[in-house]
Amino acid sequence: xxxxxxxxxxxxxxxxxxxxxxxxxxxxxxxxxxxxxxxxxxxxxxxxxxxxxxxxxxxxxxxxxxxxxxxxxxxxxxxxxxxxxxxxxxxxxxxxxxxxxxxxxxxxxxxxxxxxxxxxxxxxxxxxxxxxxxxxxxxxxxxxxxxxxxxxxxxxxxxxxxxxxxxxxxxxxxxxxxxxxxxxxxxxxxxxxxxxxxxxxxxxxxxxxxxxxxxxxxxxxxxxxxxxxxxxxxxxxxxxxxxxxxxxxxxxxxxxxxxxxxxxxxxxxxxxxxxxxxxxxx
Amino acid sequence: xxxxxxxxxxxxxxxxxxxxxxxxxxxxxxxxxxxxxxxxxxxxxxxxxxxxxxxxxxxxxxxxxxxxxxxxxxxxxxxxxxxxxxxxxxxxxxxxxxxxxxxxxxxxxxxxxxxxxxxx
Numbered sequence: 001x002x003x004x005x006x007x008x009x010x011x012x013x014x015x016x017x018x019x020x021x022x023x024x025x026x027x028x029x030x031x032x033x034x035x036x037x038x039x040x041x042x043x044x045x046x047x048x049x050x051x052x053x054x055x056x057x058x059x060x061x062x063x064x065x066x067x068x069x070x071x072x073x074x075x076x077x078x079x080x081x082x083x084x085x086x087x088x089x090x091x092x093x094x095x096x097x098x099x100x101x102x103x104x105x106x107x108x109x110x111x112x113x114x115x116x117x118x119x120x121x122x123x124x125x126x127x128x129x130x131x132x133x134x135x136x137x138x139x140x141x142x143x144x145x146x147x148x149x150x151x152x153x154x155x156x157x158x159x160x161x162x163x164x165x166x167x168x169x170x171x172x173x174x175x176x177x178x179x180x181x182x183x184x185x186x187x188x189x190x191x192x193x194x195x196x197x198x199x200x201x202x203x204x205x206x207x208x209x210x211x212x213x214x215x216x217x218x219x220x221x222x223x224x225x226x227x228x229x230x231x232x233x234x235x236x237x238x239x240x241x242x243x244x245x246x247x248x249x250x251x252x253x254x255x256x257x258x259x260x261x262x263x264x265x266x267x268x269x270x271x272x273x274x275x276x277x278x279x280x281x282x
Numbered sequence: 283x284x285x286x287x288x289x290x291x292x293x294x295x296x297x298x299x300x301x302x303x304x305x306x307x308x309x310x311x312x313x314x315x316x317x318x319x320x321x322x323x324x325x326x327x328x329x330x331x332x333x334x335x336x337x338x339x340x341x342x343x344x345x346x347x348x349x350x351x352x353x354x355x356x357x358x359x360x361x362x363x364x365x366x367x368x369x370x371x372x373x374x375x376x377x378x379x380x381x382x383x384x385x386x387x388x389x390x391x392x393x394x395x396x397x398x399x400x401x402x
Binding site: 023026027029030031033034035036037038040055056059060061062063064066067239240241242 | 293294295296309310311314328329330331332333334335336337338340356357359361362
């Protein structure tokens, strides 16, 4: 029994280590002590010990998730990273660096130039997005982050303003789409890079450009829906409420996030053979 | 005690914690037990919810950490105690006043306690 208690306590301590550092430093010891007290109480009654452990671990895990979500939604990370234009530029470069490395690896067997323009375009797009986000992040600093009703802060927040959420999601989706669009329009460096021979102009303007625009707008809709559906969840969490107060919104957000995650995972799996150098991969 | 109308509404978790601390300093487990007693067993607050709320309450100055000491009713482990602050007491009073006004309105509209008669 003593061994069991030690094992559970160690596991709980491990779980607590997933809290954000500041939270852990401030309240970790108290939480551990409280868990021990609850354990002792349950051990004395000698019933529902397993249920108690399961419930406490799940409840604490949800608390960890909530604290991280709050940390992100309060903009601490974004405020730090997007503080200056210089750091924005650097971060955006670091974001595209893995793709550049992949490109170098993929092209190691071909005698082609490194597509510097493509990556410059990617970097410019990301930088433009961060420039759009910068005033929003700065605006958030004036917000009210009380544990009570956060309504006064709503005007300044990305996640609580449907208009800005919709705008940002469209920009986020359209910005990376500029490259294929330029490619469709016959911009030569990209054309050479992505498609080989120049396709017929009629086909490009009649079919590819409109279909790409429609496709991009269609993708931006679920992103906007996800951000708008996430608004009340963020507000409730910021107010110290439960994650499950808005179950429908939660389902929408989880569904959209998992769809995008699955899409991203599929893309990585699909491209992985090329990355590891499988011949004739596509 | 003075109350302010500008104080925004509190969440149920924060209200319960403030209510539990209004009768004296308590450690985490003590707060949980008091909340359970105050709500007649209807509110079971887990450590994640309790400490998540406590973190925001500490940041907002509604509660503060007290000294670390042994609870004579429990074992010889030293525990961190939490106590309500002046701001916390004001927020609690304002919230209770708000509840009081709601109950008064409900009584004026004959919704309370007659509502329960309709259930029968």
